[in-house]
Amino acid sequence: MGKNQHVTPNSNGTWNVKGEGNSKATAIFDTQKKAIDRATKISINQQSELIIHDRKGKIRERNSYGNDPHPPKG
Incomplete structure (x- = not known):
């Protein structure tokens, strides 16, 4: 399982894709x-989680593309 990927805002209006724990985007x-x-493709390839932040930096959505601890039943 790879690093979780975060989509985060920059102060200049651009958006970063950043691996969890990385210092650079x-x-x-x-x-x-x-x-x-882009982050979705990386998350699928690495079987990790995608965490999307809003403009204020708050998490607004999470998607799991790896070992989902709560798979749907049936």
């Missing part, structure tokens, strides 16, 4: 949608 995008698209 993996990529920087001008829109949140582009950042989410």
Whole structure:
């Protein structure tokens, strides 16, 4: 299982894709949608979790692409 990926805002209006625990962004995008698209691909490839933050930095969404501890029943 790889590092969880975070989509976070920058003060200049751009969006980071950043692996959890990394000091530098993996990529920087001008829109949140582009950042989410890239982070989703990385999360799927690494079987990790995607955490999307809003403009204020608060977590607004989480998606698991790896070992989901709570798989759906049935």
